[in-house]
Amino acid sequence: MKRSIRLFAFVSFVLFVQGVFGQESKSPWDGSKELFPGIHHVFLERTEPRLMKINVVRIDLQTGLYGVCTSTKDELWNQPMPDHDPACKRCKTPPLVVTKRQTTRNFLKENRVAGKKMVLGVNASPWGPWGCGASKYAGRMGLFISQGEVLDDNDRGRPSFIVLKDGSVDFRYPGSKIPNDKIFISVPGFAVILDKGEVTAGAAGDKSCHPRTGYGLSKNRRYIYFITVDGRQKDYSMGATTGELAALLKEFGAYDGLNMDGGGSTTLAIWQEDKGNAKDNVKILNHQAGGAERANGNNLGFYLVK
Template sequence: MSHVALPFRLHLRIPWTALVLWCVCATTAPAEIRVAPWRAAFQGVELADGTADAAEPRIQRVFAARIQLDSPGLKFFSTPRAGTLETLGETASTFLNKHRLQLAINANFYEPVSNTPVDINLEGLAISERTVVSPPSPGLPALCLTEDNHARFVENTPANFPTAGIATAIAGSRIILRDGRPIARSSTPDDVHPRTAVGLSHDGRVLIWLVIDGRQPGYSLGASVEETALWLARLGAHSGLMLDGGGSTTLVRADRDGRATLLNRPIHKNSPGRERLNGNHLGLRAAPLPTAVPSDK
């Protein structure tokens, strides 16, 4: 009987082994991160988007701009002083349309958050067209740009921080990427939000704008501080600064008619696609792409 039963046992053993291997592979599949190729939007400006699946460790939708700072015709512009405090709240789309910009992203933390335009106090340094809108704040880092688009991060802006020669500046909460590596920070399960950050390449010639959508199950859940830094590094940044996030996270561009169109899907008051009236934005003017010359053939 043994010579009859043996083939039967082998027959069972083979598919069982295959099933075990399939289960192991299925449960240990690597996380998948995808970044689309950069595509030209304006002269000196490229756009890209990316995704992460649930093993990364959560679903994420990412949108970014890559700005070649030495490209001719680029001019940065941030929210100017207005109102009785420092600025007036407005959406990124309103900011872009009002000032005829090509690209805009939310910037400084601020208060109060409101559904109507109100007077705003910004947190940290803000400079618009060489005018100080919000004074330096000890402990808060900033992105500073000169008139000829030389950019640098300043890790601390004390009250006596020299602002001469700075044409545009925005402030964030912390430096999150240094020398191409995330700066270790304690993170809790609740530290996952929509995020906005900016980064600089190693040679300082490329500025990266990054937004990560969040608080939208099935679409994008958000990112931790470390995950945000890793995204900056993937996109080519060597150093990076965290800006205001949450419901403020917004990235907009001008369409062919010059009108603002959302690149990401912001969420304000739990309403996907609804923009918040932010206290400060960083904007960019850029020349259109060259028009193709029709061939005579």
């Protein structure tokens, strides 16, 4: 579908939150780097409650400079995965193909080759099957709408980041009455972790530390925030709980936030025009454990429209 749309304008956790919000006078965006017009980046290192390397990007949607797109369906869409392991006990029948898995780097490069001036890419949704052997395909995501085309209509109880066809952005929650035909982009995440400026109870009680990807929106929906926290890397970055991820989203200006796919999927990438390599000017802002880039079920990208 060839179409583009322009965006409009408990103890350790408590200590972490106190550290996050202890200094009210200084904006966390002081000293940030403008990557592209209206897109700012902050890198920071924290040592409490553990070592964490954090990347935060904020996009000002009011600039009207950017369009958004996500991964597209594979040619085998809605057919049984041909490489599914029949011995897998998690799936009685082969899952249906939605996308072919792709690294965020290759997603960005592919869109550049196709003519989109994509400047930023980030991993998006969890997918299945998982734990059934390696498959090059992905399915079972939640409500996934790609450029106006519904590729998976079962929300599976998961919230989504959405771009409506009028260009506005929001989060869609399970049970929402927003009709699918009004949605241009929908990429589901795992859970709501920041709700109206408050860290959710589920996130606050989480004690598991992993690499994380979070999406956030400001109260007036002018800004979108992407946060990655590296993890599983001793002496570099040990990861974050979902409560800590929510607190970071709030610290940097988000009013609502989602925990997206994380772990080895966590990737935040930008395009560097001045790198001098026409084939691969992609820079990965975060650092994956082992240096490997995972092929994800889907990715989200922002590109220049003017």
